[in-house]
Amino acid sequence: MSRIEAPRDDATAATGDLVGRLLGALPADAVLTDPDVTASYAHDMASFCPAGTPAVVVLPRTVEEVQHVLRVATELRVPVVPQGARTGLSGGANAHDGWIVLSLTRMDRILEISPVDRVAVVEPGVVNATLSRAVREHGLYYPPDPSSWETCTIGGNIGTASGGLCCVKYGVTAEYVLGLDVVLADGRLMSTGRRTAKGVAGYDLTRLFVGSEGSLGIVVRAVLGLRPAPPAQLVLAAEFPSARAACDAVCAIMAGGHVPSLLELMDRTTVRAVNDLARMGLPETTEALLLAAFDIPDPAADLAAVGALCEAAGATRVVPADDPAESELLLQARRLSLTALEAVKGTTMIDDVCVPRSRLADLLDGVERVAERHRLTIGVCAHAGDGNTHPTVCFDAADPDESRRARASFDEIMALGLELGGTITGEHGVGVLKKDWLARELGPVGLEMQRAVKQTFDPLGILNPGKLF
Structure with missing residues (x-):
């Protein structure tokens, strides 16, 4: 991980003044200055994203403590990078030398679960899986489930507008964030949105903050929509002789009006x-494995229909799971995909390209050509029902030539996604990694408007600067 140097005159004195001001309204154990400790908060899980060592790491427990940090940062003009579990894959949580890292992991309380209103009120440090299990006890369901759901936090999910395996049926994080409490750059507290089933009062500022990667304000509380808990899903696994055949099956399933709870490739x-x-004992002779699931009371007819569509598309084998336990085993294999690909060479660079479902096969074929051209291993797992793919470049970071080829392949895949009418990110965010590509996707007018929004909320430019654009 490279470093960004940001030298200051009399940096030691400046840091001492910053720390002293922070300690004026924060407990000592909430302010970390040991360089060995602060260095561990420098970056998230992305490759090729520069980072430096922050001046201080702050771990608040209350809204008031967050407000204090932002007031000090504004007065001293010190940038602040908010962080959750740092499971991000675009460098959005990376710090620079001299910055404040605002880690929200200690703000981890579930404040309310209401079965009547079907909402949960949570702090940003609540882990996704913790919330999901808690609402299940009330017969409710929080659908967004990123692959890192056992460790990622709700605040991070909101910051990157994350998705997960269930998106094909239930949608992404943005569709479940009803209201927010946000600390602005100057320390003021603002509430957005609602907890009602409907609400159209004024501009939708809640949606504006979802996906903003901490560049507009610090989320300190969220009102999340919930659904009734569905039955345990049953999964069907289909083996295909080519990725294109699997993508043809995906198109047939969606065109046929089926609503699977997941459709993964x-x-x-x-x-x-x-x-x-x-x-895991997965079939290594297959060129592509498609997982389809339904979480309805009697999924037999849907599974049979989807199985027939897979066979018509060329599947060599279609195997429905016998029970929820076997289904969960298959899903665990899918959730392990990114970790497994990282083990291939030790380092990965993960694309997050989303294309129209009708162009999914073109993207996968194109990725295969990119891998051959650059002599690299590139594995693809995908939320196929959404057209959201994760081409994952495996490389040896200690090999300069292989690293160069990895970066070049990443850029070619991003370009391919745009050429196919897609977007540079479906759920991982922009961060540092995709700044140049965001400008290409938005165009000059769109980029100007985005920067104007940033200027309105953060006139001094202290909230996670250098991210997005």
Whole structure:
């Protein structure tokens, strides 16, 4: 991980003044200055994203403490980068030398679960899986489930507008964030949105903050919509002789009006990587493995219909899971995909390209050509029902030439996604990694308007600067 140097005159004195001001209204254990400790908060899980060592890491427990941090940062003109669990994949949580890292992991309370209103009120440090299990006890369901759901936080999910395996039926994080409490750059507290089933009062500022990556304000409380808990889902696995055949099946399933609770694809590279890592016993002879699931009371007819569509598209084998336990095993294999691909070479660079479903096969074929051209291993796992793919470049970071080829392949895949009418990110965010590509996707007028929004909320430019654009 490279570093960004940001030298200051009399930097030691400046840091001492900053720390002293912070300690004026924060407990000592909430302010970390040991360089060995602060360095561990420098970056998220993205490759090729520069980072430096922050001047201080602050771990508040209350809204008032967050407000104090922002007031000090404004007065001293010190940038602030908000962080959750740092599971991000675009460098959006990366710090620079001399910055304040505002880690929200200690703000981890579930404040309310209402079965009547079907909402949960939570602090940003609540882990996604913790919330999901808590609402299940009330017969409710919080659908967004990123692959890192056991460790990622709700605040981070909101910051990047994350998705997950269930998006094909239930949608992404933005559709479940009803209201927010946000600390602005100058320390003021603002509430947005509602907790009612309907609400159209004024501009939708709640949606504006979802996906803003901490560049407009610090989320300190969220009102999240919930659904009734569905039955345990049953999964069907289909093996295909080519990725294109699997994508044809995806198109047939969606065109046929089916509403699976998930529709996931793993290419041959990903299947073999998962087997190597976890000995899952997945079929290594397949060129693509498609997982389809339904979470309705009697899924037999839907599974049979989807199985028939897979066979018509060329599936060599279609196997429905016998029970929820077997289904969960298959889903665990899919959730292990990115970890397994990282083990192939030690480092990965993960694309997050989303294309129209009708162009999914073109993207996968294009990725295969990119891998051959650059002599690299690139595995693809995808939320196929959304057209959201994760081409994952495996490389040796200690090999300069291989690293160069990895970066070049990443850029070619991003360009391919735009050429196919897609977007540079479906759920991972822009961060540092995709800044140049965001400008290409938005165009000059769109970029100007985005910067104007940023200027309105953060006139001094202290909130996670250098991210997005």
